[in-house]
Amino acid sequence: MTRADVSELSSRLAACAEAVCRHYLPQGEKSGRYWLIGDARGTPGRSLFVRLTGPDRGKGAAGKWTDAQSGEHGDLLDIIRESLGLTDFKDVAEEARRFLSLPQPEPAARPDMSRPPANPGSTEAARRLFAMGTAIPGTPVAAYLRGRGIDPSGDLPALRFHPACYHRPTGGGTTRRLPAMVAAITDLDGQLTGVHRTWLAPGGAGKADLDTPRRAMGALLGHGVRFGRASDLLAAGEGIETVLSLRMALPRMPVLAALSAGHLSAILFPAGLRRLYVLRDRDPAGEGARERLRDRAASAGIETLTLTPRLGDFNDDLRRYGVDALRARLRLQLHPEDAARHLDGCSPGVTSGGAASP
Structure with a gap:
C-alpha cells in the first residue's frame, strides 16, 4: 500500500470523524468540536480528544487526535488499530475500507467481521x-x-x-x-x-x-511458555533463553519459562508431577520467589531440586563453556535417576536439533 493510499484512507475517515469515533470509541462523548475518551484503546475518560471538524490537513485538521496524558497523537487509522488490537497495517487498512464501504484491493480478503474486536492486552x-x-x-x-x-x-x-x-x-x-x-x-x-x-x-x-x-x-499467572509436555518431571525457570539452554543439554526434559521471578513462584503443577527442577539465576531478587515455589511444591508432595549455573544464568554458561560442559555440570546436580534417564545416551556436542554445540 503506497503512502498516497494511506493518506487517502486517512482523509476519507477524517471526513466522517464523528461516525468513526462513535463506532470505534463508543465509551467516549462529543464535546463541541471534539470527541473525548480516555485513550486510543477506548478506555473511558477525557484525556484523549479527537478533532471532529477542521481543515483537510495541517494544524487542527479533522480526524487528528492527541492524548493529553501520554503525549501520544495520531490519526483515525491509529484509532482503528488501537481500538481493535490490530498489529498488521494491512488489517487496519482492510478494516478502514470496510467501514467506508470501499472495495477491497485484490487479492486481499475482508477480515472476519463475525468476531468481536479484541481488547488490547486481552487473551x-x-x-x-x-x-x-x-x-x-x-x-x-x-x-x-x-x-x-x-x-x-x-x-x-x-x-x-x-x-x-x-x-x-x-x-x-x-x-x-x-x-x-x-x-x-x-x-x-x-x-x-x-x-x-x-x-x-x-x-x-x-x-x-x-x-x-x-x-x-x-493471562500469565500460573502459566508459561512450554517446551515439551510435562509428566512426572519438569524444569522451570524465568527466561525463554534460560530454559532453552537447559534443553540444549537435556533435549528430552520438559521445560517451562515463567517469564519473571514472581510468575515463577506461582506456576501451576501438572497432575502426576513428582519432581520439579528450579533453574536458578544468580540474582538475589529471585531467591524469595524460588523459596515460595519450593514451599508450594513441598505442600503438594512434589520433590524440588535447584539447578545452579556457574555464571549468571544457564544461557551464559552455554555460550561461555559449550553444551558438553553444561551437561557435565548438570549431571552433578540432577537426581541420579534423572541423570541416567536424560543424559546417558546423549552424544557429545550434539543438540536436540542435531547441530554441533557452539
Whole structure:
C-alpha cells in the first residue's frame, strides 16, 4: 500500500470523524468540536480528544487526535488499530475500507467481521497476534537464537516470528513496528492464554535497542511458555533463553519459562508431577520467589531440586563453556535417576536439533 493510499484512507475517515469515533470509541462523548475518551484503546475518560471538524490537513485538521496524558497523537487509522488490537497495517487498512464501504484491493480478503474486536492486552488479542506469526526457520528469530547458542532447528512450536510487531514506549512516544520473537503462553491443557514478545534488532542480531525489549500480554499467572509436555518431571525457570539452554543439554526434559521471578513462584503443577527442577539465576531478587515455589511444591508432595549455573544464568554458561560442559555440570546436580534417564545416551556436542554445540 503506497503512502498516497494511506493518506487517502486517512482523509476519507477524517471526513466522517464523528461516525468513526462513535463506532470505534463508543465509551467516549462529543464535546463541541471534539470527541473525548480516555485513550486510543477506548478506555473511558477525557484525556484523549479527537478533532471532529477542521481543515483537510495541517494544524487542527479533522480526524487528528492527541492524548493529553501520554503525549501520544495520531490519526483515525491509529484509532482503528488501537481500538481493535490490530498489529498488521494491512488489517487496519482492510478494516478502514470496510467501514467506508470501499472495495477491497485484490487479492486481499475482508477480515472476519463475525468476531468481536479484541481488547488490547486481552487473551483474545494475544491469540490473534500469535496467529499472525510464522514458523521460525530462516527468520530473524532463528538468527537471534543461534546468537544465544541455541539451536533453532529443533521442535519449537511455542515460538513464532512476527515481522512488524507494534511497540509502544513506556510513558508514551512514537509507536514503532519491529521484528519480534512471539512466544505462546499456555495453561496446563495447552490452551493459549497470552503471548510474550521479544523485539529484535535487524536480522536478529540481538534484542532491539528499546527501553523494554520484552513484554507479555494476556493471562500469565500460573502459566508459561512450554517446551515439551510435562509428566512426572519438569524444569522451570524465568527466561525463554534460560530454559532453552537447559534443553540444549537435556533435549528430552520438559521445560517451562515463567517469564519473571514472581510468575515463577506461582506456576501451576501438572497432575502426576513428582519432581520439579528450579533453574536458578544468580540474582538475589529471585531467591524469595524460588523459596515460595519450593514451599508450594513441598505442600503438594512434589520433590524440588535447584539447578545452579556457574555464571549468571544457564544461557551464559552455554555460550561461555559449550553444551558438553553444561551437561557435565548438570549431571552433578540432577537426581541420579534423572541423570541416567536424560543424559546417558546423549552424544557429545550434539543438540536436540542435531547441530554441533557452539
